[in-house]
Amino acid sequence: MIELDGLTKRYGTKTAVDHLSFQVRPGMITGFLGPNGAGKSTTMRMMLDLDNPTSGTVRIDGRHYRELDEPLKYIGALLDAKAMHGGRSAYNNLLCLAQSNRIPERRVGEVLDLVGLTAVARKKSKGFSLGMGQRLGIASALLGDPEILMFDEPVNGLDPEGIHWIRNLMKSLAAEGRTIFVSSHLMSEMALTADHLIVIGQGKLLADMSMADFIQQNSRSFVRLRSPQQERLRDVLHADGFVVVEAGNGTLEVDGATTEKLGELAAAHQLTLHELSSQRASLEEAFMQMTAGAVEYHAHGTDVHGGGVPEGGPAAPGPGWGAQSGWGPARTPEAGPNSEGV
Numbered sequence: 001m002i003e004l005d006g007l008t009k010r011y012g013t014k015t016a017v018d019h020l021s022f023q024v025r026p027g028m029i030t031g032f033l034g035p036n037g038a039g040k041s042t043t044m045r046m047m048l049d050l051d052n053p054t055s056g057t058v059r060i061d062g063r064h065y066r067e068l069d070e071p072l073k074y075i076g077a078l079l080d081a082k083a084m085h086g087g088r089s090a091y092n093n094l095l096c097l098a099q100s101n102r103i104p105e106r107r108v109g110e111v112l113d114l115v116g117l118t119a120v121a122r123k124k125s126k127g128f129s130l131g132m133g134q135r136l137g138i139a140s141a142l143l144g145d146p147e148i149l150m151f152d153e154p155v156n157g158l159d160p161e162g163i164h165w166i167r168n169l170m171k172s173l174a175a176e177g178r179t180i181f182v183s184s185h186l187m188s189e190m191a192l193t194a195d196h197l198i199v200i201g202q203g204k205l206l207a208d209m210s211m212a213d214f215i216q217q218n219s220r221s222f223v224r225l226r227s228p229q230q231e232r233l234r235d236v237l238h239a240d241g242f243v244v245v246e247a248g249n250g251t252l253e254v255d256g257a258t259t260e261k262l263g264e265l266a267a268a269h270q271l272t273l274h275e276l277s278s279q280r281a282s283l284e285e286a287f288m289q290m291t292a293g294a295v296e297y298h299a300h301g302t303d304v305h306g307g308g309v310p311e312g313g314p315a316a317p318g319p320g321w322g323a324q325s326g327w328g329p330a331r332t333p334e335a336g337p338n339s340e341g342v
């Protein structure tokens with residue numbers, strides 16, 4: 001368990017982390033999200049005693065990091081994969097760390113095996129690709145077999161097989177009852193990995209809740225219908241008291257209804273349906289909605305989100321939000337959050 005209590009970090013007049021209090025609990029994967037500059041790295045550095053808080057505390061299983069003997073046995077972290085000594089082999093990098101934490105040498109071989117680097121164990125790490133460096137960083141985090149693991153952007157530089165591997169590794173570590181805290185900018189990956197989310201913006205806590213609650217509270221769910229008899233369908237829905245949004249491409253969207261109810265209504269009026277699906281937002285949309293006001297660095301003149309988030313944030317949620325406004329990525333069927341195919 002990691003506990004933050006009023007954690008604050010100021011650099012001159014800049015408050016990077018602002019009275020953060022939350023707990024990271026065992027037995028699950030907790031995702032750590034925030035726009036660029038939100039204070040994630042600063043928070044993680046303070047958790048590992050690599051930076052001093054201006055005020056507030058971090059406790060690792062009830063103790064300050066400095067009070068832990070051989071800290072790698074309590075908490076392992078992947079913060080900067082390039083932090084390894086490039087002139088040393090992968091094996092020797094890990095051996096130095098093991099020796100300074102009284103970890104037996106056999107564990108070095110075990111973790112190299114676990115991350116798939118055994119074949120290159122004697123090669124100097126400066127020749128490693130980004131993905132290999134990332135695996136070596138993960139090996140160092142696992143070295144002390146700690147109960148708590150922190151990963152900052154762990155899939156950075158990994159190929160699809162590597163991403164799949166780290167996702168499953170984190171899941172199995174959480175299933176063993178360990179505490180897993182992970183940051184990532186890849187929302188699709190986070191949606192597939194995390195059980196719980198901590199979201200920060202401009203150093204402040206914005207959300208501390210389950211993935212499902214986060215998506216539900218920060219987005220709209222609705223039923224999408226498509227019919228060759230669209231006008232008649234719309235009239236039937238109106239007559240039954242539903243608020244219908246015409247979303248273009250021949251689709252209608254209805255809030256506050258079930259697919260069962262709408263399907264039966266269409267059948268009762270002998271209307272043909274080509275689509276009847278329950279829709280909910282992806283984590284990415286929910287995240288953008290929540291953090292729109294806390295984004296420090298806006299791009300101008302780009303269209304990376306299919307229309308761009310309007311200056312000052314997107315329109316408030318309401319009928320038609322997101323679905324028609326065009327700034328969010330495509331909505332996803334209820335079967336699961338957006339996946340970018342990894």
Ligand SMILES: Nc1ncnc2c1ncn2[C@@H]1O[C@H](COP(=O)(O)OP(=O)(O)OP(=O)(O)O)[C@@H](O)[C@H]1O
Nearest residue numbers: 011014015016034035036037038039040041042043
């Ligand atoms: N050593 C420092 N001196 C001054 N300001 C700093 C320092 N480190 C971080 N900051 C500022 O603190 C804020 C938080 O930075 P931090 O790197 O923690 O954010 P982040 O959420 O990790 O961002 P990103 O997602 O871009 O990695 C930023 O405004 C950053 O410019």
